[in-house]
Amino acid sequence: MVKIVFLHPDLGIGGAERLVVDAALALQSKGHQVHVVTSYHDPGHCFPETRDGTVPVTVSGNWLPRSICGRFLALCAYVRMIWASLYTVFFSEMDPQVYFCDQVSICVPVIRLFTKVPVLFYCHFPDLLLASHRTWVQKMYRAPLDWMEEKTTGLATTTVVNSHFTAGVFCDTFKSIRRRPEVLYPSLNFESxxxxxxxxxxxxxxxxxxxxxxxxxxxxxxxxxxxxxxxxxxxxxxxxxxxxxxxxxxxxxxxxxxxxxxxxxxxxxxxxxxxxxxxxxxxxxxxxxxxxxxxxxxxxxxxxxxxxxxxxxxxxxxxxxxxxxxxxxxxxxxxxxxxxxxxxxxxxxxxxxxxxxxxxxxxxxxxxxxxxxxxxxxxxxFSFKSFSHQLNEFVDNLVSH
Missing domain, CATH: 3.40.50.2000 (Glycogen Phosphorylase B;)
Structure with a gap:
């Protein structure tokens, strides 16, 4: 059994959240212990597995602002995830053997700085390509965030993406990261x-x-x-x-x-x-x-x-x-x-x-x-069985190395 902590910024009901929940369920099915740490989780706006306790969830950092006057969402997400990472490392008793991070990569250097625990980073898509860079103000605001995204993503022990399309975009975007990411297709839990x-x-x-x-x-x-x-x-x-x-x-x-x-x-x-x-x-x-x-x-x-x-x-x-x-x-x-x-x-x-x-x-x-x-x-x-088997192999490799 391996203890795995998931760090996710906002545990709502989007596709990224569905993948995180499915990944947790997949690893549970392989006998591992999982726990999700997030900066926001609303029991009235979430997947049932996180509401009924099937996937344990801890919220930390929700007191930090999600935006400033409706702006600076990315910066606030970085701050919230830094706090969630620090909380997990210093104030929780989870003692994970593997971290699973996604969406916001700023948590990766925090974990690598203070622990020797390997980190699997799941890149749904480079955030810098989704952000607006139209005005000079936006470009100035995004420049340090874009630089940090590339550098912190490269610090992950293993990087995984959701498709070969995303893998190609990842390599074209993050040119300083020389290793090509692995592909782990999302899956469906057929029973649901x-x-x-x-x-x-x-x-x-x-x-x-x-x-x-x-x-x-x-x-x-x-x-x-x-x-x-x-x-x-x-x-x-x-x-x-x-x-x-x-x-x-x-x-x-x-x-x-x-x-x-x-x-x-x-x-x-x-x-x-x-x-x-x-x-x-x-x-x-x-x-x-x-x-x-x-x-x-x-x-x-x-x-x-x-x-x-x-x-x-x-x-x-x-x-x-x-x-x-x-x-x-x-x-x-x-x-x-x-x-x-x-x-x-x-x-x-x-x-x-x-x-x-x-x-x-x-x-x-x-x-x-x-x-x-x-x-x-x-x-x-795209079966859940295939997804579970491949993800379990990633975890086993991280623990053994």
């Missing part, structure tokens, strides 16, 4: 999707009961997710088919603390109204896992709109639930979605998406076959 839908589906059934074909979009309410593309494509579909019996459900992670979530959600609602789609589009904010799973099982096609998404767990969830996936032809979906077999990889235009959406609506037998092939692909290549 195999459960029967409960009455939770009734809460959204009224929105789609008169529609025989349901398109589903699942992503956080962030502009980089390009959710407006799904709405515009759906509007073109409705016009092309002269108002067919179809419905679009927009599901998104939503945090009222984040101005972008609030602003973008309102923008999308206004877009729907301007296109006269209010009766055909339903918005859901941070639904429970039970509702999300039921939606995946009762919809017909997933619309996945982010461009250059570093991996994207939602297409896997959809394919396992036998939905064909229409996604942008870039980033992670190139490694998960088989074009013309489990879905379609498109240009990020409303016209291209609408064309594929219409084709699946008019050829529903093909949509069913694509869904079946998608499930087979996920079981073969």
């Amino acid at each position: 999707f195999d459960r029967e839908c409960e009455s939770s589906l009734n809460s959204i059934a009224s929105a789609v009961k008169n529609n025989d074909f349901v398109y589903l979009s699942i992503n956080r309410y962030e502009r980089k997710k390009n959710l407006a593309l799904a709405i515009r494509a759906f509007g073109l579909l409705k016009t092309s088919l002269n108002n067919p019996p179809v419905h679009l459900i927009m599901v998104g992670g939503y945090d009222e603390r984040l101005n972008e979530n609030v602003e973008y959600f309102n923008e999308l609602q206004r877009l729907v109204t301007s296109m006269n789609l209010d009766d055909s589009v339903t918005f859901l904010r941070s639904p429970s896992d039970a509702i999300k799973t039921c939606l995946l099982k009762n919809s017909h096609t997933l619309i996945y709109t982010p461009d250059k998404e570093h991996f994207g767990i939602v297409p896997l969830e959809a394919m396992y639930c036998q939905l064909p996936v229409i996604a942008v032809s870039s980033g992670g979906p190139l490694e998960t979605v088989e074009d013309h077999r489990t879905g379609y990889l498109c240009q990020p235009t409303a016209e291209d998406f609408a064309e594929k959406m219409q084709y699946l609506y008019e050829n529903q037998n093909l949509a069913t076959k694509m869904g079946q092939r998608g499930r087979e692909r996920v079981i073969q290549h």
